[in-house]
Amino acid sequence: MPDFIDNHIFVTGPEKDLGTFRQSHFACNKRTGRVEFDLGSIVPMPDVLRDIEGDSESDLALLALGADLDQTADPWSLTFDRVREFDWVKAAGIRSRQELLAHLNERTPAAVSAARKRVAAFQQTGYHDGHVWRLANWGVKWSPTSTFIVAQTPELLEFGFETPWCFPEPAFRRLGLIYPTLCFDITAANPDLGIGIQGHVLGDEVRLERMSMADIYDGCAGTSRFDETHEEEAPP
Structure with a gap:
């Protein structure tokens, strides 16, 4: 069984572009019936x-x-x-x-x-x-699961999801190019391993830094990113 990474994404930008992002990259998983963040909508598999x-x-x-x-x-x-x-x-x-x-x-x-x-x-x-393709183009062996919404306004969307072993960096690099006006602030962590990633993607600028879990939790204290209560599972 893989160790899952908890990914929390804070997206900000113009209302129109953020609306397009919401509508374009969340889809129903046919197997589970849940709406999930969909990497295949970012980098489609052949x-x-x-x-x-x-x-x-x-x-x-x-x-x-x-x-x-x-x-x-x-x-x-x-x-x-x-x-x-x-x-x-x-x-x-x-x-x-x-x-x-x-x-x-x-x-x-x-x-x-x-x-x-x-x-x-x-x-x-x-x-x-497909397995080798997904690792190369998404950065993970399969698409996200357990997607949830933390908060959303016309110019903000905060959401989370799980991925096996890794943060899907190649897919987010692609998102930066698709939506150059949106800023993706990223926190990805695995408490069991005691390590994580923080950074952002804005256009072609990608800054991701490996950090200790202590530093990540200290940096997120007082925010909703690690709140365990989620009223919504997916965007409307």
Whole structure:
């Protein structure tokens, strides 16, 4: 299970632009029926990736097809050299990608078919699946949950939401460019980890600073940002 980040956003600016922001970036989650802050309305996912998610079997098939999954500096990224050290690979006498592909075609043909779709998606978008795309373009593995409204006036909107592990920085960088007249003051915190982020996005100016939880709570004392009582779950 992920550690969730509590994100509190204080948006100020002209009434017209703030109204457009309210109307454009909150949507009903079809699974839960809740209205949530919608990162997909800020940076839309390509249609070809919407139903494509990676799994261990199709990852193996991707390697067999010649794809490079080592897209980050993650030392645990799956590579063919690592796969060759698996006991079952050694037992099957697999020494090449072609032999791995033949083995998977016989044992798990559905995984090979799924991998071919992921290769086609990569050729169109540069990403093998929706998970990798979301991390790169939203900064989080899925869209926000538990959205709530703290306060709103014609020129102010304060709201919160949860995201797994990280604050969605790439999406907010995009928001700054879409709404250059709006200022997004940001507090993102995980009390269990004892760390957080504070800063703002205004146009192409992005200032985000990692801070201790003590500093964050001291800075927010007397404000509504960490008030546990929320009368509204989403904007009208």
